[in-house]
Amino acid sequence: MTLNQIKNLLLACPPTGRDGGDPRLRKALRAAQKSPELQASLDTQVKFDGHIADKLRAIPVPVSLTADATKIESLLSHQTVPSISFRDPAIISVIVATILLMGLGVWLVFGKMSSFPGTSDTWRVVLEGNTTPWDRLEPLKLKMDVLNDWFAMKGMDQFWAPSAFGKLDIIGGGIFNVSDIPVAMGIIDHPRMFFYAFNGTRLGILPPTDGRWKILTHERKTIGVTRQGDSVFVIEIDGSQRDLQQILHSSLAH
Amino acid sequence: MESQRYMLGTGNLLHLENLSTISNLYRFALVLTKNALQAERLVGESVREVLYRGSGESARRIRWLIFQKVRQRALSQIANEETGDISSNEIVTALHALPEPSRSAMTLLCLESFSLQDLESLLDLSTQELGEALKAARSRLKHSLSLAQTPS
Numbered sequence: 001m002t003l004n005q006i007k008n009l010l011l012a013c014p015p016t017g018r019d020g021g022d023p024r025l026r027k028a029l030r031a032a033q034k035s036p037e038l039q040a041s042l043d044t045q046v047k048f049d050g051h052i053a054d055k056l057r058a059i060p061v062p063v064s065l066t067a068d069a070t071k072i073e074s075l076l077s078h079q080t081v082p083s084i085s086f087r088d089p090a091i092i093s094v095i096v097a098t099i100l101l102m103g104l105g106v107w108l109v110f111g112k113m114s115s116f117p118g119t120s121d122t123w124r125v126v127l128e129g130n131t132t133p134w135d136r137l138e139p140l141k142l143k144m145d146v147l148n149d150w151f152a153m154k155g156m157d158q159f160w161a162p163s164a165f166g167k168l169d170i171i172g173g174g175i176f177n178v179s180d181i182p183v184a185m186g187i188i189d190h191p192r193m194f195f196y197a198f199n200g201t202r203l204g205i206l207p208p209t210d211g212r213w214k215i216l217t218h219e220r221k222t223i224g225v226t227r228q229g230d231s232v233f234v235i236e237i238d239g240s241q242r243d244l245q246q247i248l249h250s251s252l253a254h
Numbered sequence: 255m256e257s258q259r260y261m262l263g264t265g266n267l268l269h270l271e272n273l274s275t276i277s278n279l280y281r282f283a284l285v286l287t288k289n290a291l292q293a294e295r296l297v298g299e300s301v302r303e304v305l306y307r308g309s310g311e312s313a314r315r316i317r318w319l320i321f322q323k324v325r326q327r328a329l330s331q332i333a334n335e336e337t338g339d340i341s342s343n344e345i346v347t348a349l350h351a352l353p354e355p356s357r358s359a360m361t362l363l364c365l366e367s368f369s370l371q372d373l374e375s376l377l378d379l380s381t382q383e384l385g386e387a388l389k390a391a392r393s394r395l396k397h398s399l400s401l402a403q404t405p406s
């Protein structure tokens with residue numbers, strides 16, 4: 001590590017003067033301990049930043065925002081995972097084996113399962129939905145099986161969802177357009193998913209009509225696509241194909 | 255009994271941590287907008303958006319996404335709207351007067367919400383660029399804060 005790199009890292013040292021778990025900063029702090037000049041400069045910086053930090057923390061926060069803290073709490077408490085040491089040989093073996101199995105699975109499964117006419121347009125619909133501003137979705141508290149009326153009131157006829165989804169709670173919905181074709185979009189409360197429903201024939205999206213789901217993955221997103229006549233229904237999760245298959249087989253079977 | 259105590263402890267820690275996350279989000283938004291009402295709205299909207307879209311993400315990633323969303327929204331609003339100049343808090347005024355990315359870098363560093371690596375990725379800066387942004391921020395803040403303390 002050069003002197004310039006050390007100086008740059010020290011400039012990003014937090015007001016606590018500690019490394020915050022960053023190995024680069026740890027090295028830079030060790031180097032500073034050996035150089036009276038660097039240490040003096042760091043001490044002045046930390047003192048100044050501490051003064052700013054104290055003043056920032058003294059800014060009162062509106063009470064209304066504590067409700068959001070509770071929401072974050074409930075979400076994070078389900079997401080917190082135990083820490084894993086990636087230097088542990090057992091963990092490394094598991095990771096390597098998982099990657100190999102996933103590669104084999106993708107190689108075996110992709111060719112058979114992944115494509116149908118309009119696959120890329122299906123992703124276009126989902127990505128369009130992902131960029132829909134939050135305020136264009138209306139909060140809802142309805143079951144899926146009555147959404148037909150709600151979307152009809154909003155000007156979109158022929159909303160269709162598979163009957164297995166009928167009793168799921170919907171907490172938000174709205175309509176956006178792709179190539180001037182309306183797409184119904186909504187948020188399913190549990191299991192948390194987005195759904196999209198539209199006229200597949202008009203968009204050239206034509207998954208098979210045999211009642212099965214086509215499952216596709218792109219980066220961290222996985223979608224399931226099914227069709228009845230002209231109507232296409234897509235569900236989207238942040239997760240793997242396996243996660244979605246599990247949702248389709250367990251949650252929706254009840 | 256042991257696991258019950260552990261769960262209780264973890265829950266309390268999470269609660270405290272998230273109250274601190276919200277508080278720091280609000281303070282960050284306030285520095286960016288210099289408008290208390292706008293900051294409160296930005297935090298509320300960004301938290302809701304990330305919570306609806308963030309299912310399956312890690313806690314660390316969710317925190318990162320919410321701060322990023324607040325920053326994106328605040329910067330686009332500053333560019334597109336006239337913001338009401340409501341906050342007269344000395345430190346908010348001084349930090350708000352800094353140019354980006356110095357303003358965000360200095361505020362986030364002092365709020366201590368992120369590791370160095372997360373800070374670099376959130377602001378899309380290299381270590382060198384982050385160091386330079388912080389150096390410029392401190393230099394300007396020393397000047398503006400000493401001016402603010404000079405008796406007239």
